[in-house]
Amino acid sequence: MADTTKKQRIFMTGASGYVGSVITEFAIADGYEVHGLSRSEANDEKLRKLGAVPVRGDLSSLDVLRREAAAADVVIHLADPFNFDLSNGYDPVLKAQAAVADAFADSLQGSGKVLLTTGGALMAASDPNGGETDETTPAPNEEIIPRTRVEKYDLSLAEKGIRVAAIRLAPFVYGRGGSGIRLFMQMAAKNGHVLTVDEGKAHTTAVHVDDAARLYLLAAKKAPVGGTRYNATEPGGVTHRQLAEAIAEVVGVPVKSLTLDEATAQLGLFFARFLSADNRSSSAKARNELGWEIKETAGILEDIKAGSYPAVAQAIKSGH
Template structure:
């Protein structure tokens, strides 16, 4: 049995459940925080101990009793204008880290996002020294940036907190990006943004799990690390590959980036002026996330953590295709 009792918030979410299964498979005792009995049953079926509670309201320290490692993966990921993400994410992070400190947890990993740097302009090969923007793209960017500040403050006060920034997590049992793309294509609403030729970093969920392992072993207190799959591909190549794993093609329809930016800005303005009653087809947060180049420099993680991907883009796509064929076989 491996040493270490790992506590994971957001344990039923896409990132959380993959981390949970990763550490269970390595012989760790794992406790997962979830908010429903149904999620608790799933956690238990994967070999972990579920605990029920909301990070905003539960007495978290007793739930973390006995844990020496924390992975804070819980987050409000709502990209709509004026979402609760602006307050939920920093408030939740503060409560989780305070509880971990009280419970004597030795090391914590805060799962952040490239969204903390988004303001709608391209981010080309940015490293960890890039400043937070003066005007974040939306509530999600603002809330996750503030959550990072909370984590950095906790580290400055002496907690061993390490921050990982992934970009566009994908892979097996994806319940985030891929289902949205599939639905858009099937409904006929998908269109490339200015042809999709801009580059985008990605991170397979297995590579994220590997990065968390390395961050626990080698991460410096208070440090931020960018992690990706390696050299970035174009957004078009990325989406084409993901859709092909489901036997789908995106087609050639395209909309100009400038027009989409205007539409997103008008929609956000309508939302604010109407008190949330009106809005557009997409938020400016959506635009900033998917319409411009976002590529991350990972040299710091390579140098300090010894990070390199454990699964390649091609291997990840092969895994998705294999699982799709398995599902089709069992449905036949």
């Protein structure tokens, strides 16, 4: 008689990271067995504490990726080669990501298993009339980081009998005192001000890390045949100015506005564009097709001012 008690297995890159660790936590609570790629003893220990199985290797360990993908029911790819190191251009990143995708495809092709990849809602151009965008919105004319080329390649793997879904995370993933908000707090404390671009008038979207993790797991269960995309974004949105003022309030520094040219000179093109990008991405597709719900309803401004971040700000100010 077949063993019907066998747990489904998830293999994940980036499992010990900010979003990945929450997915791991929720997946194990949901009855999955999670195997996470790990580059260090410290990450091994973090994964074990979460209840996951560490798998030693990195994104260049293609044989490891093939082996683990073959044994998994779901593959979730969160890690990014080179991170923000674009000193040699983006072509090496594209090549590395394609090699990872091909390694997964070698093991998953024809299986109907799920492969979830990760991108960002900023891969859609802003609406010139200030309206919402969705997963069908074209990419900006000038992409600083051409992530859409990675996503297009990933989604093409659906032609090999893999259920591929690309999760587009909001520009600001927040909660649990981590991620970019923590980074901006550290920068504010160091520089003595919070920077915003063009008075911070552009809108942006956010998503709580717990809600983002829930979306990955819903997509793992319900991703349709063929390749598709889902925005992981909260409805509504906030302005960059509102975010800057909230961070300034808890860190105890003023807000300083720069022009785009000034910000580019001081911060580099990527961060200058990030802080001036207008994004109002709709998550209606994820809500309608997957039944995704926003459960962390307080919102990013409340979390910064009275949720998980005041303690972070206090620790930063006290030098910890």
